[in-house]
Structures are given as structure tokens and as C-alpha cells.
Amino acid sequence: MTAEEILSYIRNVPDFPKEGILFKDITTAIKEPKVYAAIIDYLAKLVKDLDFDYIAAIESRGYIIGAPLAYKLNKGLIIIRKPGKLPAEVVREDYSLEYGVDSLEMHKDAVKKGDKVLVVDDLLATGGTAEAACKLVKKVGADVIGCLFLLELVALSQNADLPTPVYSLIKC
Numbered sequence: 001m002t003a004e005e006i007l008s009y010i011r012n013v014p015d016f017p018k019e020g021i022l023f024k025d026i027t028t029a030i031k032e033p034k035v036y037a038a039i040i041d042y043l044a045k046l047v048k049d050l051d052f053d054y055i056a057a058i059e060s061r062g063y064i065i066g067a068p069l070a071y072k073l074n075k076g077l078i079i080i081r082k083p084g085k086l087p088a089e090v091v092r093e094d095y096s097l098e099y100g101v102d103s104l105e106m107h108k109d110a111v112k113k114g115d116k117v118l119v120v121d122d123l124l125a126t127g128g129t130a131e132a133a134c135k136l137v138k139k140v141g142a143d144v145i146g147c148l149f150l151l152e153l154v155a156l157s158q159n160a161d162l163p164t165p166v167y168s169l170i171k172c
Contacts, residue, residue, distance in 0.1 A: 003170045010151070011037045016090040024151055026122050028117070030044055036118060037055050040068045046167045047073070052116040052145045058104065058133050059085075063123035065150055069120060078110045078117065080133050088118030089115060091139045095132035104129070106136040122148040122170060127160025 009029035019142040030036045043065065056078040057066025063079065070077040082091065083103045090105040111117055119133045124147070134144045145163045152168035160166075 001034065006035055006042075007151075007170050007172060008063060014016065017028045020063055020143070023064070024120070024123055024153075026061060026150065037053070040072060042169050043069055043148060043150065044072050046169065047146070048117060050118065050145055052118045054111055054115060054142075056080055056106070056111075056117050056119045056133060056137055058121040058129055062120050065148075066120040067170065069148075075118075078137075080104050080106045080136060084143055091136050093135045094134040095128040096126075102129075104132045106133075106140075108140060109140035111137060111140055114141040117142050118145055119147045119164075120149075121147075122150050123140060124160060125150045125156040127157060127162050131153050131160070131162055162168065 007076040011025040013023040054076040055070040089108045144167045149168045
């Protein structure tokens with residue numbers, strides 16, 4: 001299965017979550033076992049030679065990619081969540097996104113100084129969410145070695161200012 005074939009399984013939803021946004025819905029791709037497997041296999045190949053200890057997956061669609069990828073690559077999984085969802089002490093980062101303002105949190109003890117982390121999410125648009133996740137990881141002293149995405153919206157991502165290499169399976 002090619003990247004273009006995978007893209008054909010991803011539904012476009014106009015005007016969601018607000019008017020003017022074309023939402024890329026990956027649920028139509030991951031419900032197909034062969035497509036979901038191909039996504040994880042391709043992403044694993046993209047990063048298999050990188051040196052890292054953990055995958056930091058961003059809520060919630062990042063978990064869909066991050067968890068099976070961590071298993072496949074034998075890496076630890078760190079979850080980055082919306083505020084108020086984690087039970088222990090957290091670090092927090094506020095950020096802007098293409099349709100509003102939000103915050104992310106991570107357990108303060110999720111990673112430590114010297115750990116190497118790959119940040120994972122489903123989609124890169126303006127980069128606000130991924131940048132906030134990178135800042136969380138750095139706040140506790142760990143190193144971000146890259147950001148991995150299933151989809152990259154090139155028209156928006158060209159303005160993203162991520163402090164790390166970006167790896168994307170599909171650029172559209």
C-alpha cells in the first residue's frame with residue numbers, strides 16, 4: 001500500500017471544528033486493519049534508525065499512532081494530555097492553534113534529563129501543538145530528537161517553527 005492509497009482512506013470534513021477548516025479525519029483509515037497496519041509500518045520505517053528512548057504521544061489522535069509505534073519499536077510511551085487529566089504532578093504549556101488557544105500537560109516525572117524523545121501526533125498544521133509538546137519535554141530536561149506525523153499540511157506547516165527535525169508519511 002502506498003502513501004497515496006493511505007491518503008485515499010482519510011476523510012475530509014469541511015468546516016470542522018469551525019468554518020474554514022478542512023479537517024482530516026483518520027478514523028476512516030484506521031478502521032481498516034490493512035491500512036492501519038500500513039500506517040504504523042511506514043512510520044516505523046521512517047524513524048527506525050533514530051536514537052531515542054521514548055515516544056511522547058499527543059492527546060488524542062497521537063495515541064492512535066504513538067501506542068502501536070512504541071510497541072513495534074520497543075520504546076516507552078509518554079502521554080501528553082489536555083489539562084486536568086493526569087493524576088500526578090504535571091508541567092503545563094499553553095499554545096495557539098489554527099482555530100483557538102489550548103494547553104497541554106505531561107507528568108513532571110515522565111522523562112528525565114538525558115532521555116531522548118520522539119514527539120508523535122496525527123497531523124502537522126501550524127505546529128502549535130507539537131511545539132507545546134516539545135517545550136513540555138524540554139521543561140523537564142529531556143531532549144526532543146524529532147517530531148513524527150502521519151499527515152503534514154504543507155500549506156500551513158511551512159510556517160511552523162518546530163525546534164527539531166520533522167518526519168511525515170504524507171504531505172498534502
